[in-house]
Amino acid sequence: MEDMHVPPALRGLPHIVVLGAGFAGLTFCRKFKGRARITLVDKQNHHLFQPLLYQVAMAALSAPEIAAPARSIFRKRRNIVVLMDSAEAIDLKEREVRLTEHTLGYDYLVCAMGGVKTYFGNDQWEQFAPALKTLEDAMRMRRHLLTSFEKAETESDVGEQRRLMTIVIVGGGPTGVELAGSMAELTRKVFRSDFRRIDPTTARIVLVHSGDRILQEYPEDLSESAKQQLQSLGVEIVFNQRVVDVQCDHVKLSGGETIETRNVLWGAGVRANPITRSVADCCGIELARGGRVPVDADLSLGSCGYPEVFFVGDIAAINDDDGEPVPGVAPAAIQMGKHAAELIQNRLDRQHARSAGPEANEPFRYWDKGMMATIGRKRAVAWTGDIPLIRGLKMKGFPAWFAWLFVHIAYLIGFRNRVMVLLSWVYAYVTFRRGARIIISPEADTVDRDALTTSVKVPADRSDLEPQPA
Numbered sequence: 001m002e003d004m005h006v007p008p009a010l011r012g013l014p015h016i017v018v019l020g021a022g023f024a025g026l027t028f029c030r031k032f033k034g035r036a037r038i039t040l041v042d043k044q045n046h047h048l049f050q051p052l053l054y055q056v057a058m059a060a061l062s063a064p065e066i067a068a069p070a071r072s073i074f075r076k077r078r079n080i081v082v083l084m085d086s087a088e089a090i091d092l093k094e095r096e097v098r099l100t101e102h103t104l105g106y107d108y109l110v111c112a113m114g115g116v117k118t119y120f121g122n123d124q125w126e127q128f129a130p131a132l133k134t135l136e137d138a139m140r141m142r143r144h145l146l147t148s149f150e151k152a153e154t155e156s157d158v159g160e161q162r163r164l165m166t167i168v169i170v171g172g173g174p175t176g177v178e179l180a181g182s183m184a185e186l187t188r189k190v191f192r193s194d195f196r197r198i199d200p201t202t203a204r205i206v207l208v209h210s211g212d213r214i215l216q217e218y219p220e221d222l223s224e225s226a227k228q229q230l231q232s233l234g235v236e237i238v239f240n241q242r243v244v245d246v247q248c249d250h251v252k253l254s255g256g257e258t259i260e261t262r263n264v265l266w267g268a269g270v271r272a273n274p275i276t277r278s279v280a281d282c283c284g285i286e287l288a289r290g291g292r293v294p295v296d297a298d299l300s301l302g303s304c305g306y307p308e309v310f311f312v313g314d315i316a317a318i319n320d321d322d323g324e325p326v327p328g329v330a331p332a333a334i335q336m337g338k339h340a341a342e343l344i345q346n347r348l349d350r351q352h353a354r355s356a357g358p359e360a361n362e363p364f365r366y367w368d369k370g371m372m373a374t375i376g377r378k379r380a381v382a383w384t385g386d387i388p389l390i391r392g393l394k395m396k397g398f399p400a401w402f403a404w405l406f407v408h409i410a411y412l413i414g415f416r417n418r419v420m421v422l423l424s425w426v427y428a429y430v431t432f433r434r435g436a437r438i439i440i441s442p443e444a445d446t447v448d449r450d451a452l453t454t455s456v457k458v459p460a461d462r463s464d465l466e467p468q469p470a
């Protein structure tokens, strides 16, 4: 893989390997303008705009609208080679990354592999409670929910019909809140005139949160507003309770309650990519909360003897100026990717004696641009963080929703995606309909297909309907 595959024009240049084409890795590649060749490795062939994943899951957007092929993003950057492969191990001492197909040597390594979903040691719940991290996850969630309502329409058993029309969302963070709000709109507004035998507006939507307020990271009054906005859409919120068991037809809560449901959506946990374990062992360091790698102030592992290795984005642990952990959000990942790019470029420029520039180990400083979460049409909360002129501004309802729309369009990668998403939103706003509601391959639904299909009976008055094969 090494030299023989390197285009002649790039031979002899320092080699930077970037693992992950998420917000941090992508920003690194876009911002790095130095003399080096870059190999960008991602197990997917696309950059994914994760903040809009829930809209794919809720049939508001289709998958290609929130993703862009990494290869096409860098088609004009001749010094960037894109590889679709998975990083299996990092050998810091040998300066090598082992992929499934090749081993890559590097002069600089930028590790930006983000996080993975976690069920807190209960991986068996995943089969009944899909989480959101990839496009496949979102498609699976969407297929499962749409299939449940189709099955409810043909179900004659009232109890089973209720289970199919009950949705339990686990986790009151931004993902859980956005899923709950969007699900409420889907059932109350979008589905309402589409079904004949069931009334989708009576679907039960329950948000289970282990703390005493949702959106715990937000200012308290915004949490309260989010709660009220969700409740106004008919979402039930259960506070101070954990989910202690998930089965195909029910969830159990720590308070003892059992909720019968066929639809559990997991919005509760993300932890750093497991590759961090071997890195910590090699460096003799403890991993930080969530399995993140504690990095030096410049984002490198310099103090462990590896100043050429950088960890950026959700996989890295570093504190802000107030001593608080930098949150796992897209703006932080973008800022870290940019910082690493400037720093490595600066070091390489110095090697070429072309710049006196700032110190090569300049510390990373996180700029908090605030937070926003949407709850539904004209419903959202937003807080502007440290943005000058509007510092600390809190918004609720329509202004927050409008700001949310603007920011998400602005940050989407690719002109086509921006136009398509904008058109989809305008269509949905005007018509109260969602375009992406086609169920593709319902038989491929692996969530709880057996449990769902074996219980489907032919309703007495619809004997023309055949039960689905199990």
Ligand SMILES: Cc1cc2nc3c(=O)[nH]c(=O)nc-3n(C[C@H](O)[C@H](O)[C@H](O)COP(=O)(O)OP(=O)(O)OC[C@H]3O[C@@H](n4cnc5c(N)ncnc54)[C@H](O)[C@@H]3O)c2cc1C
Residues within 6 Å of the ligand: 019, 020, 021, 022, 023, 024, 025, 041, 042, 043, 044, 046, 047, 048, 050, 051, 052, 053, 054, 085, 086, 087, 088, 112, 113, 114, 115, 132, 133, 174, 175, 273, 312, 313, 314, 315, 328, 329, 330, 331, 333, 372
């Ligand atoms: C559902 C959801 C909603 C979110 N909503 C918001 C929001 O509203 N606002 C906000 O600011 N943040 C939000 N976030 C968080 C935000 O998406 C992350 O903070 C951000 O994506 C982190 O960027 P990253 O580059 O560190 O990692 P990621 O964007 O996760 O990118 C990691 C990349 O590494 C690749 N990768 C992983 N493992 C390997 C491997 N072994 N080999 C090769 N490649 C690999 C992945 O395919 C991926 O492309 C949300 C996250 C999720 C999951």
